[in-house]
Amino acid sequence: MLINMYASLMVLLLLFSDCSKQQKNPDTEKKEEKKQTFDNPLVRVALADPTVIHADDGWFYVYATAGNVPIWKSKDLVDWRQAGNAFTDDTRPHFVEDGAVWAPEINYIDGKYVLYYAMSTWGGEWKAGIGVAVSDSPLGPFQDLGKMFDSQSIGVKNSIDQAYMEDGGKKYLIWGSFNGIYIIELSDDGLSIKPGAAKKQLVGSAYEGSYVYKKGKYYYYFGSTGTCCEGAKSTYHVVYGRSESLFGPYVNKRGESLLDNHFETLIDNNSRFVGNGHNSQIVQDDAGNDWMLYHGFELASSPGQWDRFLMMSQIKWDEEGWPYVEGGSPQMGAPKPVFEK
Numbered sequence: 001m002l003i004n005m006y007a008s009l010m011v012l013l014l015l016f017s018d019c020s021k022q023q024k025n026p027d028t029e030k031k032e033e034k035k036q037t038f039d040n041p042l043v044r045v046a047l048a049d050p051t052v053i054h055a056d057d058g059w060f061y062v063y064a065t066a067g068n069v070p071i072w073k074s075k076d077l078v079d080w081r082q083a084g085n086a087f088t089d090d091t092r093p094h095f096v097e098d099g100a101v102w103a104p105e106i107n108y109i110d111g112k113y114v115l116y117y118a119m120s121t122w123g124g125e126w127k128a129g130i131g132v133a134v135s136d137s138p139l140g141p142f143q144d145l146g147k148m149f150d151s152q153s154i155g156v157k158n159s160i161d162q163a164y165m166e167d168g169g170k171k172y173l174i175w176g177s178f179n180g181i182y183i184i185e186l187s188d189d190g191l192s193i194k195p196g197a198a199k200k201q202l203v204g205s206a207y208e209g210s211y212v213y214k215k216g217k218y219y220y221y222f223g224s225t226g227t228c229c230e231g232a233k234s235t236y237h238v239v240y241g242r243s244e245s246l247f248g249p250y251v252n253k254r255g256e257s258l259l260d261n262h263f264e265t266l267i268d269n270n271s272r273f274v275g276n277g278h279n280s281q282i283v284q285d286d287a288g289n290d291w292m293l294y295h296g297f298e299l300a301s302s303p304g305q306w307d308r309f310l311m312m313s314q315i316k317w318d319e320e321g322w323p324y325v326e327g328g329s330p331q332m333g334a335p336k337p338v339f340e341k
Contacts, residue, residue: 038078041309048308049103055138063104095147118160125158177208203258209278224277234275238267270329287338290315
């Protein structure tokens with residue numbers, strides 16, 4: 001009798017144990033689900049004008065406009081930690097009097113980490129220029145090589161917001177603000193303007209924070225338009241067009257020219273985030289998804305003029321090859337990038 005009761009009890013315990021294994025705790029399910037998603041902003045610290053690189057050590061590094069150019073690092077583009085600064089008070093560039101370092105642009109060129117940067121004073125359209133620094137490590141120290149050119153020498157007012165591009169075995173720099181966006185060929189090492197190179201205007205006067213991305217047969221121009229730095233009143237947003245040539249003409253979906261300031265909107269404002277713009281390079285994850293970092297103001301944080309937080313969106317492509325973002329603005333609870341290692 002006792003043996004039968006013991007056997008029955010063991011069967012019940014085994015059944016209960018099996019059922020409990022099959023039934024997940026709702027809180028556990030939520031935690032597991034949350035691990036597969038991310039929320040904007042990624043970092044609630046001022047990290048404006050982000051530029052990103054996947055370094056040879058396996059880390060992603062972001063550089064941003066602030067002080068001595070802060071550097072943050074991440075393994076998955078979502079969870080970021082402070083990693084240092086590109087410059088110190090002693091090594092920070094100074095070729096523009098009373099100027100600040102803006103809009104860094106990081107690239108890996110011929111075995112060196114090359115950091116292009118803009119230098120200007122607020123509103124100093126003819127007191128602006130672009131310089132370059134190099135390092136053997138994404139964390140620096142970066143050796144400043146000084147000015148590549150300034151607004152007066154290149155003949156382009158407000159020469160800021162540079163972006164690097166390689167195409168057809170040649171190196172180019174794209175730059176400019178609300179006085180036109182230009183492109184010029186660089187030297188073989190990418191550290192200076194190629195002797196005799198002539199600048200060419202790419203798009204009109206509605207843009208800054210430029211970036212050109214090649215996908216398939218098209219070159220996609222991404223830029224930002226609107227007001228960048230008015231806190232909750234900022235109207236900045238990411239726009240785009242495309243061309244079958246690096247040098248244009250870039251057009252919108254209706255065939256209208258970006259030289260005439262026609263464009264398509266990629267990332268607009270919403271009830272939670274405004275001033276979303278100055279995107280980074282596009283990064284592709286292990287599943288082939290494309291991701292874009294940019295900055296934005298979070299309205300719930302009562303932002304000040306410079307409180308531009310790090311944001312991210314997945315860039316998708318429609319059947320005709322035009323880029324888009326789900327919902328057309330920054331998301332919450334979006335699927336994370338896929339990185340298997």
